[in-house]
Amino acid sequence: MTSENKGTAQLTAAMVLSGTLGIFVVESGASAFNVVFFRVLFGAIALGGYAFARGYFRGHGLTPKKLGLAALGGAFIVFNWVFLFKAYEATSISLATVVYHTQPFLLVLLSAVIFRERLTRHQLLWLATAFAGLVLVSGVRPGDLGSLTGVGFALIAALLYGLSTLVTKRVTGVRPHLIALVQVLVGIPLLLPFADLGAMSGTGAGWGWLVGLGVIHTGLMYVLMYAAYAKLPTAKIAVLAFTYPAVAMVADWAVYGHHIGLVQALGVPLIVLASLKVNRAKSARARVSSRTPLPAPAPAVPTGR
DSSP states (O other): OOHHHHHHHHHHHHHHHHHHHHHHHHHHHOOOOHHHHHHHHHHHHHHHHHHHTTTTTTOOOOOOOHHHHHHHHHHHHHHHHHHHHHHHHHHHHHHHHHHTTHHHHHHHHHHHHHOOOOOOOHHHHHHHHHHHHHHHHHHOTTHHHHHHHHHHHHHHHHHHHHHHHHHHTOOSSSSSHHHHHHOOOOHHHHHTTTTGGGGGOOTTHHOOOOOHHHHIIIIIHHHHHHHHHHTSSSHHHHHTTHHHHHHHHHHHHHOOOOOOOOHHHHHHHHHHHHHHHHHHHHHHHHHHHHHHOOOOOSOOOOOOO
16 A cells, blocks of 8 residues: 555545544533533543654654644634534534534635735635535524524634644644644643533443543544645645545434535535635645645644644
C-alpha cells in the first residue's frame, strides 16, 4: 500500500468515526457542557498517554508564546464543541452538521476582517453560493424556532472553529498531537464552572458514551487524522472531509429516523461544491507561496485538524 493510499484509508476511517459523533453525544443523555467537559477530560488522558508512549514530550518545541496561542485556540475549540452539541439538542444531527460545514467560508471572512486579506470575485461567488445553500438547508420558516436556534448554534460553532484555526495556524514547530493535548487540557478548568457534576449521578450507561467521545472521537480520531495529513495533499483532505457529514446524515436517519427535506437537500451540494472550491483555492495559493497549507475544515476537533 502506498503512503497516499494509507493516508486515504486513515482519514476516511477518521471521518467515519466523526460521523458517529452526534450519536454518542445524544445517547450520553448529558447536557452540552457536561458532555464537552468529560470529552476533554477523557480525551486528555487518551492523548496524553499516546504522546507519552511515543516520546513526543521530548523536544516538544513549546515556548511560552506557542503555549499561549495553543491555549487560546483551545478556548475557542471547547466552546465550539459546546455550541455544536447544543445545536444537536435544538435540531437534528444532520442539519447541524451540514450548517457546521460552512467553516471554510467563515474562515475566509474572518481572514478578510482580521488580516485585511482581499476577497476575490471567485471567493465572493462561492461565498454567495454557500449562503444560498445554507438558506435552503436551514429550511427557514418563521414558526420553526427550534430549527432556527439549532442553525444559529451551529453557525456560532463554525465561527469559533474558524477563530481557533486562525490562532493555532501560528503555532509552528510543535507536533499537532501536543497542540491538541494543550487544547483539551485548557478545556478542563474552562468548563468546570459550567459543568453540573451533580447531574451525572444517574448517568449509568451514558458513561460509556462519554468515555467513547474522549477515547475514540478525541484520542483515536486525532491520531488517525494527523497521521493522514502528513501523507495527503490538501485538496484530497478537503474532498475526504465530506465523508463526515455524509456519514452523520446516514447515521442520523438510521438511528433516529431524521432526514432533511427535498428543498433542504438541494442546498447540500451547493455548500459542498463551494467548500471544495474554497479549499482547493487555498491549497493552490499555499503551493505558490510555499507556506504550510491550512488544514481542511475539522469535524469539531482542535485545529491542526
